[in-house]
Amino acid sequence: MAESQTLETPDLHPQTILILNPVAPAVITAVSHRFNLLKLWESSLSKPQFLAAHAASTRALIVNGSTPVDAEILDALPRLQLIFSTSAGLNHIDLPECARRGVSIANAPEIFSEDVADYAVGLLIDVLRRVSSSDRYVRKGLWPVNGDFPLGFKLGGKRVGIVGLGSIGSKIAKRLDAFGCIISYNSRTKKPSVPYTFYANIIDLASNNDVLVVSCALTSETYHIIDKDVMETIGKKGIIINVGRGGLVDEKELVRRLMEGEIGGAGLDVFENGTEVPKELFLMENVVLSPHKAVHTTESITDLKNLVIGNLEAFFANKPLISPVQV
Secondary structure (H helix, E strand, O other): OOHHHHOOOOOOOEEEEEOOOOOOHHHHHHHHHHEEEEHHHOOOOOHHHHHHHOOOOOEEEEEEEOEOHHHHHHHOOOOOOOEEOOOOOOOOHHHHHHHOOOOOOOOOOOOHHHHHHEEEEHHHHHHHHHHHHHHHHHHOHHHOOOOOOOOOOOOOOOOEEEEOOOOHHHHHHHHHHHOOEEEEEEEEOOOOOOOOOOOOOOHHHHOOEEEEEEEOOOOOOOOOOHHHHHHHHHHOOOEEOOOOOHHHEEHHHHHHHHOOOOOOEEEEEEOOOOOOOOHHHHOOOOOEEEEOOOOOOHHHHHHHHHHHHHHHHHOOOOOOOOEEOOO
């Protein structure tokens, strides 16, 4: 019978790993060479059928940052013991439920920090100096016709508020400090070891800065942390850079304010609905858009591959995980 008419034969290999949605190809290749890897997107079975077919064999699950792991998934995989998230953020995983069931979590907490910090600075420079916009101006042949391109704005001396001074936020601050920016931040707690001004209230942060760089984790508390009140406070010349998660910014409100000239500009690597980017943003020269690539470089993917393999080998050898998450 065709696969679509029957369940796949369960593979009882002791080192079986399941992936629901594609992750970096280099990671898939490396894992496939060492372990028994099951890929949902290559199966003709439905998701429930696929999970049921491999429930008895699956001990580890690899997910990307957009793949939810909830009680339904955990119910379907009763022998699951490890979830590896290829992202630093964990808002897509039901951590309390995993803890209740004794499922270990590992992630990639530091691998992408340097690259994301570089990218955040790049987005800000692009918005201020209009690099992408001027590139389009030249490519369209407008320079000899319309003359000089409009002036941009200086980076040095800008007051920059970092929302979330964790691993990524700290590296963004360090880079912008070197450019001569005045740094302050908002975080869950004050960081006594850093020299930057701390604002416990996000509105206070916005009122004292020209730019907000959003790099915190997405939780129920930080959802839409950049809301209409924050946008109103930072004002018409304010710039918002988001290299965190799309849900950190009230996207509809941001689009409206950009259209009406109530925000100075934005650099966005992430969006509320994944790849569904508001079309209004396409026509805005003061907005720089990026397809969620802040974390990805050739080097970071190699590091991720090695981290995934290291954690899986440790798990199957009953050794401590390399990058465990405390749940």
